[in-house]
Each structure stands twice: as structure tokens, then as C-alpha cells.
Amino acid sequence: MKILGLSRKKVKEVIENGKVTIAVYGLGRIGLPLAAIFSYHGAHVIGVDIKDDTVDKINKGINPYEDEPGLSGLIEKGFRTKRLEATTNGIEAAKRSDVMIIVVPVVADKDGNIKMDPLLDVAKKITEGLERGDIIITETTLPPGTTESLASIFDKSEIKLGEYGLAHAPERTMVGRIIRDITSEYPKIVGADSPKTLEAVVGLYETINKKGVIAVSNIKTAEAVKVFEGVYRDVNIALANQLALWAEEQELDVYEIINAANTQPYSHIHKPGAGVGGHCIPVYPWFLINTAKRTKLELIRLAREINNNMPHRVVELVVKALNHRGRSVKGSNILVLGLAFRGNTKGHYLSPALDIAKELKDNWEANVFVYDPYYDPSDVEELNLKWKNDYKDIDAIVIVTDHKEFQELDLERISEDVRTKIIVDARNMIKPEKALKLGFDYWLLGNSPKLYYSINQ
Secondary structure, three states: OOOOOOOHHHHHHHHHOOOOEEEEEOOOOOHHHHHHHHHHOOOEEEEEOOOHHHHHHHOOOOOOOOOOOOHHHHHHHHHHHOOEEEEOOHHHHHHHOOEEEEOOOOEEOOOOOEEOHHHHHHHHHHHHHOOOOOEEEEOOOOOOOHHHHOHHHHOOOOOOEOOEEEEEOOOOOOOOOHHHHHHHHOOEEEEEOOHHHHHHHHHHHHOOOOOOEEEOOOHHHHHHHHHHHHHHHHHHHHHHHHHHHHHHHHOOOHHHHHHHHOOOOOOOOOOOOOOOOOOOOOOHHHHHHOOOOOOOOHHHHHHHHHHHHHHHHHHHHHHHHHHHOOOOOOOOEEEEEOOOOOOOOOOOOOOHHHHHHHHHHHOOOOEEEEEOOOOOHHHHHHOOOEEOOOOOOOOEEEEOOOOHHHHHOOHHHHHHHOOOOEEEEOOOOOOHHHHHHOOOEEEEOOOOHHHOOOOOO
16 A cells, blocks of 8 residues: 555555555664564564575574574564565566565775765666655665665656655664664654655554654755764764873873763763774765765764774784784784674674774784684685684784673683783773783783783883
């Protein structure tokens, strides 16, 4: 049933009565939970993805992302009730649907080159199945202005904007808590091409989100909201990283300072670290930089430069630590703990660990190994890295990812296996006093080693 022009109250009613079909394009870690949630609330949902394996699993009621809390139960229920299905045929899905939601990735590399191909491909498929009364929603975080530009593709059909609705409702989720985020953690942001589209889309998301919906004035504003959120974090992290490097020079404990400063309600300094990775925070600044006309956005550019340089600062720390022990970096066995860009999850897009491992291996000729509890050996080997899940003959342990498992390292056992007792901690995961008691040299990113032992000893 087409919902364009319906009141939000009526939209909720027809969804809950199973009269609305929604196509979700992109069954990744965000799109699939969204599809499963809509099916749970009564909609018939067609998930669309280019991966045959993902589609096959969903059509058997199997969750491809078993580590995402709550998702397996939703997929199983969608399978049992026949309200959730998947396909690789995006055109057919559009023909059968009343609402099309796009959640395919749009990313940028470290140089700011934005890759729109998946989005444009989906737009072309939707165009071939577009009908009057349909609503198209982008959830993918986009450079402001992108959603409206897609109308030039959709309008190549016989149906023009106004006869179909167009909206942007940015996803506001984090891996490991996606279902909670979508349903109860934050209000949904929505911008649309017209009041009638906005009314219907507000009703659509109010059906699944207990926090409600914030309707903004237009599509471009809605796009800017999510981008601003990511840019805020990138700039704040860059600030924390610069403060950490200053504290190191001054022989102060940056974490003590930040924790004390943040007891003041207007101070929200983030934690310093090895760098910024993922599909979001290091990418979104480029959405503003590349769309700016007269504004130079110097602060945002500088923040990107600072955060991109942090992996190199970690390597410098490793070099100092090894040299302090009289070891050459060349030929040393270095174990990088953590491949993921964020703790307690799997995902390595633009991960600082990749840069650290590459620089140590290529520039310093070290023997670099990687261990991450969320990865299999084959995952690491596909990245041309060596897997190692023990500490035998290791000369330096480098903690790059803040996985909870790394807070629980058995340092007593590790101290018996390593060849050289060095820990370089880029995430503040280890208690210094415990490491020092066992004879480790402990180097914390952003803190002078003089805080822990005499550098001249």
C-alpha cells in the first residue's frame, strides 16, 4: 500500500497491519537490522544485497552477523512469519515495494576521494521499478546535497518528483548496539522534499523508534546533521591527540588531566589514541571539505591531518622503546594487538593498525605479527599480515585497539614468553604499575616514559 500522502497515524496503522512493503538496499551491519526491525513491526520487507551468501542466509533465517546483539531473533521471526526475505534483484524489489530505503556504503579514502558507485547503482535500479506514490529514503550518510541530486536519476522514469517522495533519514547507529540505537536510543532525524512526504516518513519511523522523530526543514539539513556529528568527533579526537603530545613533552599524565577537566560540565574532551578509522569519522569531514565553496574549513582539514599522523607517532614510540633496550627495529619481532579500528567489534576500514603494521614492516624491516580476538587467522593473512596469538620471542607488544580482552592480559605469563619486555600502549589499556613490577618497559602514547621509570636507566 502506498503511504505517500497519508497521515503519520494512518502510516503506523497500515504498517502494523502488514499492508506496506519496504525494500532495504544494502544488507550490511546497519541495513539488515533495519530491515529486520521493520519486519518485526509488521511490514513486509525485501532486503537487497549484491552478496549471494548474505541473501541465501537471510532466506534460511540465518543471521550473517551473529555478534550483533538481538539480531538473530529478529531474523528468525521475520523468516517464520514470512515478512522478511532477501534478493539480489534490486529492480524487482523496487517494483514490489511501496518504500525504498538505501543503506549502501558511500566512503572516502584518506585523500578525500569519495566513492559513490554503489549509491548510483542502486538509484538506477530503483528507477526501473519506480511507481507513483513510492517513497525513496536515503539512510546512508552523504555529502549534503546528494539525495536531491539523485532526483535527476529517478526522474528519468515517466514519474517525476512530487509523484514520488524523496527523503533523507540518516542512520545514527554503532556496531554492537544497532538494534538499541534504531529503536530506543536516539530520535530519528528526517528531512523530505515536501510536507506530504515528510508526514508519511515521520509516521514510518515513529513506528519503530520509541524516541520519536525530529523533522528538519529540508533534505540537505538532514544530511548535514549526521555529517556534523562525525566531524565533531574527529575534531575533538584531534584536540585530544594534540593535548596528549603536549603532555608527553611536559612529563604530565594526559589521562589524569582529561579526566579531571571533564568533571566540569562544559568540558567533553575525548580520549587520545592511535588514530581514527572506520567508515564514519575519518570519512565525513571530506563530505564538507569537498562541498565547500568559499569556506576553507582549515580546522577540519587540520584535524584530519593530525589524526592521520597518529599511527606514525605510535611507530616512533615503538622505535624509541626498542632503541632504549638496545635493540634495532630491523629484525625485531613486534606483535600488534588489535586490527579493528574500534574496540569490541570487527572492522578494519582505514584502521590505524594497518598503517602501523605497514610502516614497521616496510620502512623499518621489522617482523610484524597481528592478533585480534574478533578475527580469524585467514582474515589477517588476506591483508598480507602474519597472525600470531602467542607471545613467544616477541620484542615489543603494541596495543592499538581498545578491545576489552586487552585489559585482561595475563602479564605474568606473557613476561615468561617474550624475548624483550616492552609494551607500547596506544589506548591506555594496561595498568603501568603491574607492567613495571614484572620488568616491562611501559610506553603510553601521550605520556612521557619518565612518569614510569627513568629513561636514562
